[in-house]
Amino acid sequence: MNKMYFGGVEGGATHSNLVICNESGKVVGKARGPGTNHWALGIEECAKRIIDMVHAAKEDAGIPLDQPIDSLGLTLSGCEQESSNADLAVRVREKDGACAGAIYVASDTAGSLFTGAPNGGMVLIAGTGSNALLRTPDGQQYGCGGWGYLLGDEGGAYWIAHRAVKAIFDDEDGLLPSPHPTVRVWEVISEHFKAETRADLLPHAYKHFDKSHFAGLTAKLSKLAEQGDALSQHVFAGAGAALAAHAAALAERAHGARNGTSAALRVVCVGSVWNSWDALRPGVLKQLAARRVKIELELVRLKVSSAMGAAWLAAKHVNYSLPRDDSAFCEVFYTYRPDVNGKVNGTHNGKLDNGLQGCGFATGIVGYVSAKEKVSAASVISLSGRRDKYNFIADVVAVSAPSVVYIEIKDDRRRDIVTGQSITLSNGSGFIVKEDGLILTNAHVVVNKPNATVNVRLMDGSNHTGFVEDVDLKSDLATLRIPVKNLPTMKLGSSADIKPGEWVVAMGSPLALSNTVTAGVISSTQRASEELGLIGKDMVYIQTDAPITFGNSGGPLVNLDGEAIGINSMKVTSGISFAIPIDYVKEFLAKSKTKSPPVSRRYLGITMLSLTPNILFELRMRNPEMPSDIDHGILVWKVIIGSPAYNGGLQPGDIVTSINGSPVRSAGDLYSVLETAPGKLSMLIVRGKTRTTVTITPEIH
Structure with missing residues (x-):
């Protein structure tokens, strides 16, 4: 059989992924790129970004740029309108006639759906916002929700955060007393928004409203729910009920179109909110029982990018059935089975789950009726093993700390009167990126007076003299090298796919205290330099609430996979710190190999x-x-x-x-x-x- 190639793009507002598969369904080429929402960018720029990714993936696959792939599927954010979808396909073909023989454009929900349920099913998105789409086996499509935060977003992260904040306001005002104590939820809200009073929240709801930042509160509420906070559990149960209402509404349409089949309806669950399934589950099951959903629902998580579904659609568009391994694409994490007696029966991770009694947070959701029940419930709670289960920050530190270094700039021409040691001019942090001693840091850490000495202290306590190799003041990046081999290195991740609300760890050496760790979440992934007033920088910054102090500068901002996704750069005020995305760093490292000698300034x-x-x-x-x-x-x-x-x-x-x-x-x-x-x-x-x-x-x- 002749070689065939099918491409698929998963395109969001902030980043995109592209894969190229051969005729057997094997991925032979990949590429990453920025956002591809044509409503935000314009069709011209969107087409350019798609073509750039296609070229990069072709090079990765070893396909000549002038050889069109057989078909390209674009499942992009904002592609719900057929007329504009057609315009985008035409523009891509006009800009690069060798891009693909055929181009198919659809929404990002279609990409997720065809990745997890190619033969028909439901996709239920619960990220910052929410959305649901049903596709029946005969090709009919029905939507539910997805109207944005002013008209919907029920069950999404913004909706959850808003409900928690509103619970505090309503309880304090006496408008609607909270069913559970509000103290811990208010502590988290206060910390997230840096608010001492309710009035301090008003700028975040009006003048400085940032939906992603507001929604980032949900990750912290999820941790509270895990720790047993009743109000957080109550809010997440409400979110679970709201998401289940989407599923129930579309299940009614599916039930009439399934012609008596007994097969389960697959529900592809996409988005960060689903990471809190244990907190959502009681509300989901209660709502499905109340709505008397009559068909079995199979809830699955995707294990691959929905770009795979886009490639599958591309092949289908040219009447080719692309092979796929369902178990490699997704995994079933819960099966809901309706019961004739009105009970909820389900399977969670292969174990029978009968009704609400087996759901981790059920007690907190329905609330305690009496003090006696509180005592009874407390007597059966076991905290044993929680340290090992939830110490994800400690795991990241254990992997990453050996590559973090302390950097000290000394002036050998001046001595301390008491100790006789060289005067310290500045200090900061860095991390090893190559085992031959190459260290990455901020330019402002090492740029100093002439004739200064750079001293580098490793985690083992050894000290070495470093030599600055390259400096880029515009991006505030620098490299230096120490004459040591076989060093532990920091793995460089990608800043293209980070998400608001994602946990990160800032590492460094504030006040010369080596390997100090702070943790927090991503507040924003796209804080432009112009927005911060950094004219001429031409980059975007990662905003985080993980504290970044002076000594942390140059240290890594690490994700939960132990990968550096940024370089700690600056702190504006408490709770507002910025890091340089690692993708800029990779470009800097690549350019430094051929860079001309620096000029005096x-x-x-x-x-x-x-x-x-x-x-x-x-x-x-x-x-x-x-x-x-x-x-x-x-x-x-x-x-x-x-x-x-x-x-x-x-x-x-x-x-x-x-x-x-x-x-x-x-x-x-x-x-x-x-x-x-x-x-x-x-x-x-x-x-x-x-x-x-x-x-x-x-x-x-």
């Missing part, structure tokens, strides 16, 4: 942020005495000890509003002055509630 010795309206708002919230007429400038985040800025009197927290009499509105203005204005710089700054002037003489570096 004027050196100041600070790390800074342009003042955006959001940052100004945060600063005023924390410093009411700050002059009210400040509407521009740069915020000095860090001053390197011994640098020109340090010697000139500049301090962290200062706001520079003008240089040499000219207004400073962004970091780009300061860079321009350093490049063009010779001699000393006279800076007008605001410190606290007072204005003053400092004079700094930059050095050539």
